[in-house]
Amino acid sequence: MRIDIDFSKHTHSVDKCNKVRIDNLQVGNDRMGHVQFINTENVMTVTGDYGNWVFCRPFIPTPDSKVEDVYWLEKLRMGSTQVLGDYDPVETAKELQELLDDESDEDVREILNTLLNNSEDEVSYTYVAYRNDDTSLLDVPFCKKINPWLLIIFEAFDEICRRLKC
Numbered sequence: 001m002r003i004d005i006d007f008s009k010h011t012h013s014v015d016k017c018n019k020v021r022i023d024n025l026q027v028g029n030d031r032m033g034h035v036q037f038i039n040t041e042n043v044m045t046v047t048g049d050y051g052n053w054v055f056c057r058p059f060i061p062t063p064d065s066k067v068e069d070v071y072w073l074e075k076l077r078m079g080s081t082q083v084l085g086d087y088d089p090v091e092t093a094k095e096l097q098e099l100l101d102d103e104s105d106e107d108v109r110e111i112l113n114t115l116l117n118n119s120e121d122e123v124s125y126t127y128v129a130y131r132n133d134d135t136s137l138l139d140v141p142f143c144k145k146i147n148p149w150l151l152i153i154f155e156a157f158d159e160i161c162r163r164l165k166c
Helices: 069-075 089-102 108-118 122-129 133-137 148-165
Strands: 012-018 019-027 035-039 046-050 054-055 085-087 144-145
Touching: 012 148, 019 148, 035 148, 069 148, 089 108, 089 122, 108 122, 144 148
Parallel strands: none
Antiparallel strands: 012 019, 019 035, 035 046, 046 054, 085 144
16 A cells, blocks of 8 residues: 555546546545546546646556556646656655665666765756766666545555456
8 A cells, every 4th residue: 555545435437438437436425535537548537635636548447457656647637737646855865875885886886875965855866867978888877756636546446446346
């Protein structure tokens, strides 16, 4: 579970009209905690109590569906001021340390140490990571804390997929 929201008590309803599928999750007639997934041929729009999100591809739930957070973050359209998340210096440093622990090449270790020493500050880290030709030797981690409302949306969709398995 990504976040501590339990959708198991929500009812799931589906409305289909032509090439549009609308999945609703809500408790009774209460709009608190309501999430609605509107799937068309090319877009999924999610609305409700956790914001409005537009993804540039549909996600029609099936029993085998699985929400892959990274993939869906890439599909999120940024046509507004929605914020996916903020730079996470702790997670970035953790990934750098894991890379460093597994690395034997001294040149790469030096680059990783420089990145690690600058990971506390997003501006410094970004400058060192992406303005330095040496970093082209590796895939530089840049971790973000995902917006919690978006994690709730992913959990809601997982709940719909779990119900289809029954």
